[in-house]
Amino acid sequence: EVQLVESGGGLVQPGGSLRLSCAASGFTFSGYSMHWVRQAPGKGLEYVSAISTSGGITFYEDSVKGRFTISRDISKNTLYLQMDSLRTEDTAIYYCARDTPGLDWAFDYWGQGTLVTVSS
Amino acid sequence: QSALTQPASVSGSPGQSITISCAGTSSDIGGYNYVSWYQHHPDKAPKLIIYDVIHRPSGVSNRFSGSKSGNTASLTISGLQVEDEADYYCSSFTTTLRNIFGTGTKVTVL
Numbered sequence: 001e002v003q004l005v006e007s008g009g010g011l012v013q014p015g016g017s018l019r020l021s022c023a024a025s026g027f028t029f030s031g032y033s034m035h036w037v038r039q040a041p042g043k044g045l046e047y048v049s050a051i052s053t054s055g056g057i058t059f060y061e062d063s064v065k066g067r068f069t070i071s072r073d074i075s076k077n078t079l080y081l082q083m084d085s086l087r088t089e090d091t092a093i094y095y096c097a098r099d100t101p102g103l104d105w106a107f108d109y110w111g112q113g114t115l116v117t118v119s120s
Numbered sequence: 121q122s123a124l125t126q127p128a129s130v131s132g133s134p135g136q137s138i139t140i141s142c143a144g145t146s147s148d149i150g151g152y153n154y155v156s157w158y159q160h161h162p163d164k165a166p167k168l169i170i171y172d173v174i175h176r177p178s179g180v181s182n183r184f185s186g187s188k189s190g191n192t193a194s195l196t197i198s199g200l201q202v203e204d205e206a207d208y209y210c211s212s213f214t215t216t217l218r219n220i221f222g223t224g225t226k227v228t229v230l
Contacts (some may be wrong), residue, residue, distance in 0.1 A: 061218060110166050
């Protein structure tokens with residue numbers, strides 16, 4: 001069974017940092033591109049970042065570029081999102097998601113999400 | 121463009137069919153067949169119901185169907201059921217080499 005489990009969320013002050021993790025199981029982690037998507041309170045889904053199977057290619061939404069870093073550790077079957085210089089507008093539930101086998105930029109499995117709250 | 125445009129809400133009675141539109145541009149929906157749709161119930165993970173415009177993942181009801189014309193994609197739910205009440209989001213790959221979501225549509229079953 002495919003499972004994605006996020007962790008690392010919490011309360012942080014503006015300007016602070018957090019590292020989110022997404023533990024993957026039930027599939028060959030190294031064979032799939034992975035993504036982060038977020039949802040602010042009362043808002044819709046917002047795309048955040050993507051990483052290729054090898055980790056050599058990454059993509060970022062403009063609002064997080066230069067502040068967030070996506071990475072993956074194949075040996076640990078884990079996806080990461082390092083979030084620096086956090087702003088109040090980064091407050092959201094953060095989901096990790098797996099791309100489809102055909103790299104269709106569609107997300108066929110999602111985690112339950114981890115809440116990040118940026119507030120003083 | 122910050123988001124694809126969807127109607128805020130759509131409603132229908134059980135058994136009816138409803139269609140949700142998703143308007144984009146030639147830089148996203150009109151330029152690629154990488155359009156997907158997600159069903160999102162509160163406090164649950166989003167669920168992929170359509171990918172590559174028209175394809176359904178294994179296990180998704182054939183009451184859900186997708187289409188595209190020009191820069192606009194559509195999701196049709198046939199034989200509306202109470203459990204279809206949820207938020208629905210479209211999504212597309214873009215020329216800026218990233219993904220963009222729609223504004224979301226709340227489906228209400230009357």
